[in-house]
């Protein structure tokens with residue numbers, strides 16, 4: 001395999017990498033200078049040509065999204081999504097810790113391309129240290145003339161603020177995030193209208209993930225052809241992958257999207273293999289919301305297309321959690337169900353009730369009152385909720401259904417065995433009664 005040259009993590013290990021002077025000495029802010037010599041439409045066009053797909057979970061092409069902004073707008077906002085509340089996901093945090101100016105530069109170029117006058121970086125409240133790192137970078141950028149009323153002496157003006165969240169998963173959903181910045185409860189809005197048309201303060205707004213925007217300076221500096229030369233045609237450019245669980249080197253790694261889940265676990269420059277005595281039982285490869293893989297499915301590619309072949313929702317946040325042979329799948333099921341049951345904002349009946357019911361059922365499966373039919377009830381509940389059947393305002397309920405349904409489906413015999421072992425008489429009687 002050809003050696004991969006890190007781009008997003010290129011300043012990892014560099015002394016004082018968060019400082020402006022160090023960032024500049026390594027080529028930082030040259031892309032901004034280049035972008036300011038282009039007109040905004042040319043910048044949008046270059047990002048479109050690169051086919052930069054959003055790194056926040058849905059994989060929507062960034063340049064196409066920017067193109068949805070109304071042509072005749074006067075006010076435009078840019079919201080940078082650094083909520084990063086998806087379990088096992090920490091690539092945004094790593095980027096901010098290592099290279100906050102890369103995010104600031106990406107934010108400024110994106111604001112220039114989309115003609116945004118104000119950028120809000122929405123940061124999850126638990127990022128205390130990262131907040132100070134990023135605020136210092138923003139202060140340095142203002143002092144150096146990269147932000148403010150005349151960016152690098154041009155007519156382009158940009159104000160940039162960090163807005164700190166209050167700790168809700170649903171505030172990472174783009175319209176929940178917008179409501180939260182407006183000072184309201186982070187309850188997602190019905191779409192359409194989409195934020196590009198009616199977003200923050202009901203004005204045209206672009207919402208993009210931190211990693212998405214960190215790619216922008218590199219596209220401008222090196223060109224769309226360079227970007228499309230990395231990874232498969234449908235999944236171009238550098239990508240960060242997180243891995244956690246019983247592997248030798250849990251962490252955040254960079255590569256092209258041609259790697260497999262097995263590579264992420266086993267490669268020496270990535271997870272470094274399983275801990276001694278541990279074997280893979282399952283992997284949640286894209287954060288938890290995309291669903292689960294069995295140990296026989298590790299050849300799935302970490303790109304935007306392959307996950308669907310394995311019954312998953314998508315690539316998600318490309319953050320994998322490895323589950324080993326000693327982990328009881330009933331506890332994984334209950335843990336997932338608890339998360340979504342707690343985080344549902346409650347606006348949509350099927351999400352509010354469905355996640356709560358699935359949690360109740362998963363709890364009783366794990367405790368000692370499980371019944372074989374509970375597995376079917378979870379699968380059926382999961383199938384009947386979400387944006388996909390057109391029943392919910394946001395994607396949280398789809399994200400809740402995939403892990404639960406795929407765990408029940410792919411680990412059915414293990415779950416069934418545990419239920420039978422817990423209360424054989426009752427479960428057999430019940431199974432008979434419901435025709436199993």
Ligand SMILES: Cc1cc2nc3c(=O)[nH]c(=O)nc-3n(C[C@H](O)[C@H](O)[C@H](O)COP(=O)(O)O)c2cc1C
Pocket residue numbers: 053054055056057058059060062081082083084085086169170171172173174175207208209210212213394395396399
């Ligand atoms: C429940 C929920 C939580 C989300 N959390 C995040 C998040 O923490 N960070 C993020 O970038 N996107 C998150 N998203 C996706 C955003 O709605 C949106 O698609 C994304 O910020 C757009 O950026 P991108 O196009 O650059 O990926 C979440 C979506 C849902 C449904």
Ligand code: SF4
Pocket residue numbers: 170187188343344345346347348349351352392393394395396397
């Ligand atoms: S799907 Fe769930 S989290 Fe999303 S708006 Fe509806 S109730 Fe709230």
